[in-house]
Amino acid sequence: MSSEMTDTTDETLIETGFSVETDRGREPTDAEGIVRSEDLSVYYGNERALEDVTIEIPENQVTAIIGPSGCGKSTFLRSINRMNDRIESCTVEGELTFHGKNVYDDDVDPVALRRKIGQVFQAPNPFPKSIYDNVAYGLRIQGRADEVDLDDAVERALKGAALWDEVEDKLDESGLDLSGGQQQRLCIARAIAPDPEVILMDEPTSALDPVAASKIEDLIDELVEEYSVIIVTHNMQQAARISDKTAVFLTGGELVEFDDTARIFENPKDDRVEDYITGKFG
């Protein structure tokens, strides 16, 4: 495993030197990809959920992960910010790096990692708190409420999630009173408030109607100017619409093909991918 790190890695992953301020407006400079895995295998007990996955996720692009149920796509997503740590039977082999630093190294703090790699889940899950507190939650729990102008941070995050105009007059109202689509954008605001670099999205529109889903898709298109987005979706048309790259996992946790999205949906190399995306398999 390489211990070589980019200039930012020392500051981004290791608990003691975690940098809050990141260089915004950056160009994609990480030639090896912002997130990279090599021969990554994940087991739940004796059952292998991911098999030797090697992939480079590009910076400031949308990467879609598609595949049938049980193919390991959500497992891969959770591996990136070590959400699998919470599953006792889960073991990880191989390497998964963020800015060249293996996130499974002993000196990596998972909480610090998740500040740089945020996550949005399938169903909108705002806390039973005010809209303001939902967004401020991440900063408060990280003990950073005193470091930043909280009002400003909340406003920036809500604007970043294209929700500000709809809630600026009711920040004290419960996040649970919002519509489903607004709740999901609130969750996105909560995810971007700590200023991450990568946003993981696990089927973020599957519980939403087409109009609300469309707003999230538009938002993703804007978010990618500042963040790298990795999205798991069962909706292949959505993957085709919004992503730059598409990774296709098939049953057994195998990454079968990873390429430009246009290539995947026009002329995939692997016959199994062709069969899957045309509905002949899975």
Place this chain on the structure above:
Amino acid sequence: MPRNEYQNQLETLRTDVLEMSEIVQGRLEGALEAFETGNVERAEAIIEGDHEINELYLTLEQNCIELFALQQPVAGDLRFIASTFKIITDLERIGDLATNVGKHTTHVGQTRYPDIEIPEVGGYALEMLETAMTAYAEDNVAATYEVARMDEVLDTLCEEASAVVVEDLLEREAGDGTLFEDVSRVLLTLRDIERVGDHAVNVSARTLYMIENDDELIY
């Protein structure tokens, strides 16, 4: 099952396109013979029958649009439907060219230039179209390239025949009442035949893209 039904719709579309092609080929063949022999009645029937090809084209176009809208095809299915959507336009245009040939037909037939065998030149264009449709029907890559090669031969045949007409025109003296009309009819028909070849190449180009995602012949 919806997915099986979808696959059946794709196969039906392919079959319908091949049937449309057979109709178009028959019309063109008939028009060329009518032109050569002066069978005006047959030519008029071909002109009047063009609306059938147009209606068939619109039906198949609608079928493609419905498949796009309802099935949201990707990969090989996408290339097949997208290519078919273009190919039926070429077939419809060949139908129009058959009516053009019909409109150039007179009772006299093509007697002025006995050295020019319009049905033979046109037959070569028809052979190109048949080869192109075989490629489409059988996913035959080699046949697509064969059509592109044949087009060069057809262009030469048309150029040589046109040269005969033009040379004759330059040698003639004024006073031949139907000269300009005859020359125009033959030159326009040769141009229509040459365009049939171009459409056959288009069909092959889209078919090659359909089979192998290769746009080499598309230009």
